[in-house]
Amino acid sequence: METNQLHRGRLIDHLQLVVADLAASQRFYGAVLAVLNVPIGGTGPGYFWADELFVSSADSEAAQGKLTGRHHLAFQADGTAMVDAFYQAALANGGTDNGAPGYRPYHPGYYGAFVLDPDGNNIEAVFHGAATRSAPSVTVTF
Structure with missing residues (x-):
């Protein structure tokens, strides 16, 4: 039997x-991240970044001329009001509805909203509810 330590929080580094239209994406992500209290960290020729999210145009050096495919990203929210504000900011800044705010059956207390960004990525804000908040790591035995 093998025991592994699972860490919560920083599974993905970045x-x-x-994206096809950097200005549209910067407007969209600037607005939705602002309501999630995540500032745009910086910009440069052909890119911008916020925390671990880096967004660039196809002609930027980092992109190598290729658009990324459709992805699903879920941002953490501090409560249901923040999820609601994310959804409204997304729709007002180039996003389209892909699932209005509400409770989902994924686990008790899961409250999320889904939008498509200007490139068709499925972007979510989720609040897991106070009852589901736990310690930063768990031990799993296989």
């Missing part, structure tokens, strides 16, 4: 999206 993620890059290569």
Whole structure:
């Protein structure tokens, strides 16, 4: 039997999206991340970044000329009101509805909203409810 330590929080170091219209994506992500209290960290020729999310145009050096495919990203929210605000900001800044805010059957207390960003990526804000918050790591035995 093998025991593994699972860590919660920083499974992914960073993620890059290569988009067709950088200005539209910056407007969209700037608005939705602002309501999630995540500032845009910086910009440069052909890119911008916020926390672990790096967004670039296809002609940027990091993109190598290729758009990324459709992805699903879920951002953590501090409560249901923040999820609601994310959804409204997304729709007002180039996003389209892909699932209005509400409770989902994934686990008790799961409250999320889904939108498509300007490139068709499925972007979610989720609040897991106070009852599901737990310690930063768990031990799993196989």
